[in-house]
Amino acid sequence: xxxxxxRMRCWVLLLSFCALLPLSARAEDEAPEAFVKRVxxxxxxxxxxxxxMRNGDINRVMALVDTRIMPNLDFARMTASAVGxxxxxxxxxxxxxxxxxxxxxxxRTYSGALAQVGDQSVEVKPLRGSPDDKELVVRTDIKxxxxxxxxxxRLTKTPGQGSGWKIYNLNVMGVWLVDTYKTQxxxxxxxxxxxxxxxxxxDRNKSNAKK
Numbered sequence: 001x002x003x004x005x006x007r008m009r010c011w012v013l014l015l016s017f018c019a020l021l022p023l024s025a026r027a028e029d030e031a032p033e034a035f036v037k038r039v040x041x042x043x044x045x046x047x048x049x050x051x052x053m054r055n056g057d058i059n060r061v062m063a064l065v066d067t068r069i070m071p072n073l074d075f076a077r078m079t080a081s082a083v084g085x086x087x088x089x090x091x092x093x094x095x096x097x098x099x100x101x102x103x104x105x106x107x108r109t110y111s112g113a114l115a116q117v118g119d120q121s122v123e124v125k126p127l128r129g130s131p132d133d134k135e136l137v138v139r140t141d142i143k144x145x146x147x148x149x150x151x152x153x154r155l156t157k158t159p160g161q162g163s164g165w166k167i168y169n170l171n172v173m174g175v176w177l178v179d180t181y182k183t184q185x186x187x188x189x190x191x192x193x194x195x196x197x198x199x200x201x202x203d204r205n206k207s208n209a210k211k
Contacts, residue, residue: 040122074168101201
């Protein structure tokens with residue numbers, strides 16, 4: 001599924017919302033809508049102040065992803081969902097490679113759109129369901145002048161060390177981020193297997209790095 005510029009800017013914003021949240025602040029009893037509201041408000045201000053990210057400095061973006069975003073995503077689950085049923089047959093080495101290449105693909109795909117972040121504001125909608133649920137969706141509207149864009153987070157509450165809410169899928173205007181890749185990955189797997197998908201992702205990432 002092609003990614004238009006509006007959705008790309010929004011997904012950058014959604015992925016970046018996680019970046020400002022220190023692990024120590026992710027209390028297990030934090031309400032999911034409070035989690036989303038606090039992080040999204042902070043990150044908007046931070047992106048505006050970071051000229052390196054706004055100018056597409058890939059090293060700054062990669063460092064941001066590794067240190068501030070990844071700890072707040074259930075990225076193994078995101079990758080597994082994108083890969084589909086073949087994930088169950090993947091070896092530990094294949095799973096590691098798939099996560100590494102998928103992370104690089106997402107980072108490089110959306111890094112250039114960081115410069116598009118402007119004067120957006122965030123409105124978190126009333127929560128559907130119970131705050132005691134272990135999985136739920138937090139719905140938001142991103143407002144930029146007269147434009148309103150629906151963006152949703154699918155969250156899971158993780159137990160044990162590092163417990164708290166984590167994001168495992170993102171929705172912009174009715175389209176889920178993971179689903180945009182699921183069809184593409186399935187075609188690669190059907191044609192060339194898991195190793196073929198890994199090789200294809202690696203080639204795409206190398207090609208993107210040269211641009």
